[in-house]
Amino acid sequence: MALRFNNSADYIERTTGIPAYNSFTIIAWVMKSGSTAGLAVLFLVAENAGGVAYLVGIDPSSGVIVLQGGDTDYSTVPLDTGTWYHVALTSDGSGLTVYLDGNNAVSVPHGTITPTRIQIGNQSENGTYFDGRIAALKIYNRAMVRGEIQAELSQYLPIHTSGLNSWQPMADESASSAVKDNSGAGNDFTLNGAIATEDGPPVTWRQAQARETFALEQVESVGQIALADGDISAGTWTTTPLWSKVNEAVADQVAVIQSAAAPVNDTCELSLTDLTDPVSSINHKLRVTRKKDISSGNQIDMRYRILQGTTEIASWTDDTNISDAAYSTVERTLTGGQADAITDYTNLRVEIRANQVTANPPAPTFNAAGAIAASATSGASITPALPAGFAADDIHIIVAHHSGSVDFTTPSGWTKITALSGTNTSAQIVAVFWRRAVGGDTAPAIAMASSVSTVRIARCYGFRSCITSGDPWDSGSGAGPTKLNNAASATVSTTSITTTVANCLVLFFDLYEDDPSARSLPSGYTATGTVGTSALGTDASENCFRKALTGTGTENPSTTVSGGTFANSVNVGLMIALKPQPSASVRAQVDQVEFEAPNVEPANEFPAGFSYWRPQDTLLRT
Numbered sequence: 001m002a003l004r005f006n007n008s009a010d011y012i013e014r015t016t017g018i019p020a021y022n023s024f025t026i027i028a029w030v031m032k033s034g035s036t037a038g039l040a041v042l043f044l045v046a047e048n049a050g051g052v053a054y055l056v057g058i059d060p061s062s063g064v065i066v067l068q069g070g071d072t073d074y075s076t077v078p079l080d081t082g083t084w085y086h087v088a089l090t091s092d093g094s095g096l097t098v099y100l101d102g103n104n105a106v107s108v109p110h111g112t113i114t115p116t117r118i119q120i121g122n123q124s125e126n127g128t129y130f131d132g133r134i135a136a137l138k139i140y141n142r143a144m145v146r147g148e149i150q151a152e153l154s155q156y157l158p159i160h161t162s163g164l165n166s167w168q169p170m171a172d173e174s175a176s177s178a179v180k181d182n183s184g185a186g187n188d189f190t191l192n193g194a195i196a197t198e199d200g201p202p203v204t205w206r207q208a209q210a211r212e213t214f215a216l217e218q219v220e221s222v223g224q225i226a227l228a229d230g231d232i233s234a235g236t237w238t239t240t241p242l243w244s245k246v247n248e249a250v251a252d253q254v255a256v257i258q259s260a261a262a263p264v265n266d267t268c269e270l271s272l273t274d275l276t277d278p279v280s281s282i283n284h285k286l287r288v289t290r291k292k293d294i295s296s297g298n299q300i301d302m303r304y305r306i307l308q309g310t311t312e313i314a315s316w317t318d319d320t321n322i323s324d325a326a327y328s329t330v331e332r333t334l335t336g337g338q339a340d341a342i343t344d345y346t347n348l349r350v351e352i353r354a355n356q357v358t359a360n361p362p363a364p365t366f367n368a369a370g371a372i373a374a375s376a377t378s379g380a381s382i383t384p385a386l387p388a389g390f391a392a393d394d395i396h397i398i399v400a401h402h403s404g405s406v407d408f409t410t411p412s413g414w415t416k417i418t419a420l421s422g423t424n425t426s427a428q429i430v431a432v433f434w435r436r437a438v439g440g441d442t443a444p445a446i447a448m449a450s451s452v453s454t455v456r457i458a459r460c461y462g463f464r465s466c467i468t469s470g471d472p473w474d475s476g477s478g479a480g481p482t483k484l485n486n487a488a489s490a491t492v493s494t495t496s497i498t499t500t501v502a503n504c505l506v507l508f509f510d511l512y513e514d515d516p517s518a519r520s521l522p523s524g525y526t527a528t529g530t531v532g533t534s535a536l537g538t539d540a541s542e543n544c545f546r547k548a549l550t551g552t553g554t555e556n557p558s559t560t561v562s563g564g565t566f567a568n569s570v571n572v573g574l575m576i577a578l579k580p581q582p583s584a585s586v587r588a589q590v591d592q593v594e595f596e597a598p599n600v601e602p603a604n605e606f607p608a609g610f611s612y613w614r615p616q617d618t619l620l621r622t
Contacts, residue, residue: 001171002029002135002200003121003178007036010129010193011122012179017187019165021045021054021113022093025140027152028120029201031084034131036060041128043089044119052113055123056089056098058130067098071108075100084201086153092143102150120189135200137168139187147281147336156205158183159282171205173197223283224275225249226595232269232349236260243270251289251592253327258293259354262585263300267353269307270593275345278598281336286314286350289592292324297359297583304332305351306595313348314338321357327591339597350595354588361580363503367394367462370443374458379451383443387462394437395466395578399509400446400458401430408456411444417473419481420574430483430572434472437462463505467579474577476500481576499577509574 005011026043039057046053058079059066065075065087077100079085088099091110098106120137121130136156142163151159156169166187170178175197179189228243237257239245245255259266292300302319305312316332342348370385384398397417400408405423408431410416420432435441446458466472473481478498497506 001173001178001197002031002133003170003175004033004133004196004198005121005130006194006196007034007040007129007131008193009122009124009127010195011124012120012189012191012195013117013124014166014187014189015117017165017185018045018115018118019139019141021110021115022091023142024165025088025090025138025142025144025149026118027086027088027136027138027140027144027149029084029135029203030087030132031201032058032063032079032081032132034081035063036129036131038126039066039123039128040130040132041119041121041123042087042130042134044117044123045089045091045113045115046117046119046123047113048116052111053123054089054091054096054110054113054115056087057128065098065100065105067096067106067108071110073106073108075105077105088144088149088152090143090149099146099149102146102153104146118189121195122192124192133198133200135170136203137166137170139165139167141165145336147340151280151282151336154203156203170197171200223596223598224278224600226272226275226348226597228270228350228593229273230271232271233267235266235268236263237266237268237352242268246270246590246593248592251327251329253591256589256591258590259588261587262298262356262358263354263588265353265355266588267351269349269351272348272350272595275348275595275597276600277342277345278600280598281339283596283598284334284339284342285596286316286332286334287329287592287594287596288319288350288352288590289327289329290319290322290588290590291327292322293587293589294584295324296586297361298586299357299359300586300588301355301357302330302588303351303353303355304330305353306334306338307349307351308342308344309347309349313341322588324586327589329592345597348595350593352588352590352593356586359583360502361583362465364395364466364505364578364580365464366505367391367464369462370460372457372459373446374455376453376455378453379448381445381447382456382458383445384458384460385443386437386441386460390437390441390462391464392438393466393468395463395472396435396437396441396460397463397507397576398433398444398446398458398460399430399574400433400456401428401572402452402454402456403428404452404454405429406448406450406452407431409447409449411446414444417481417576420483420576422483428572430574432481432574436468436472461507463578465581466505467581472578474499474501474504474579479504479577482574484573484575497575497577501577501579503580504577505580506577507575509572 030042038060041055041057044053044055055068057066059074063078067073086101090097095107095109097104120134122128138152138158140163148160158164158167164183166181166185167183168179169182172178175191175195178197179191181187227247231240231242234240234242237259242257245257286304286306288304299321302322303317305315307313314334319330368387368389370387373382373384375382407429410433414433414435417432417434421430423429479500482497
């Protein structure tokens, strides 16, 4: 059915839900029944009555389509009486375009208006009436491209639902029902005049293979599927041949291909099996089933391209930070213009690119400090407790010191950090030991090289998520462990330390020798070049401060600690930057690749390669 406008005061109008002047499309089937004395308006988007308007109509003298929007142009195609035509008006911000039967008929620039109404079949204030029928009215809140408009030729039901503003199929028996919006947006038109209904265009309600439903859901019917059938180039992807591992109809997660570790724009290109040209601009989709091989802070980003030979048809770079949890399928749809650019469906290729985005690992964290061990008994060892709740690969650091010239012996299984150990000018011995924890570790006994009766104190600190092999500290230039002795002074300042690895945990120990019960936490403590400073432990004996450096690259300016003030005058400052555990390198893995195009319409619907026909059986190729 269609609405019949009879060259009088017949028109339908809407004043709500009007699209923006620079982003809309109006589509309908139109048939001219007779000539008019003046311009016969088909579509009008306008300001208030008498205001500026964009309109499309039929010129009374030549019978051709005309566009008015500040400028006027005329199509060279005459509109025959009694013939159905598919007419579309688009506005994209730069100009207005009329498409006649899916082809660009007229284009003009336009100015700026504030549209408040849409009229179909008339411009009411000027009496520019239309004598004919209109059906299958579709309005969009966007400017559609030619391929999308061509697709809408094929059926009453909207194929494209993105941005759909309203849909009046006008297929009802009554005119009052025909102007109701079937999109669900409630943008109904109102009737003006004595509008009747008559037969509509010879277009089906829905093509048999249309995959888009009006309810914005996809019918999971399958069109033509192209699978990989050859390697054009493999890059460093393994293992060749690649195509035979990703060309299954259903992803099996058994035979897969993968990029190199830590890929840098690692690209492979696969040829695809031949398809038949569907002569359609819709429903062209690439699907890739992929994942990241392991969990890691480093991420995998992927890019896909569809090529015809060496010519790019479409490219997508938005598949970022792929999960390692399970294989999943990403789907990318070609635009109408991209689908129209395919001229040879027997020479299609797909390119897959993987790229690792290296993330800064999280900084190591402080786990806990064990209880302080202290003794003044001559010759006795001290046994500092290990931190509670330690785990394998934690880094344990013991700081031991006393006033005297006798050094501590290194406990079995531990390593002395020589850069932090030694004697200061006040004859205070400092010894720092470290160990990478393993299950079953017990507290070590730390003995002296010979018997002494001075107070000896030691404490063990535990740190987590450090590097799991080799020395745990940053040893780059200016970043190595640093010890500064200040004799007979009430303050201690370390030299600068500049990390060469992002997100180190920088530690600063303030040490002094005396009875542990007489110590107090330092006052006037300052630090620069750091993010956060806090004490490790709250008792007033052994003082260790941490400074977690966050950000990227080398910390700059250098980390400087100064101004620690203590109750006694014998001080030693120790500084060390613990390196984080780097994120593991990752690979991209692909299990299946397929490209889908629409099926060619069967003979009992539309002839292959044609989207519709006119009553006189003139076949129009789109």
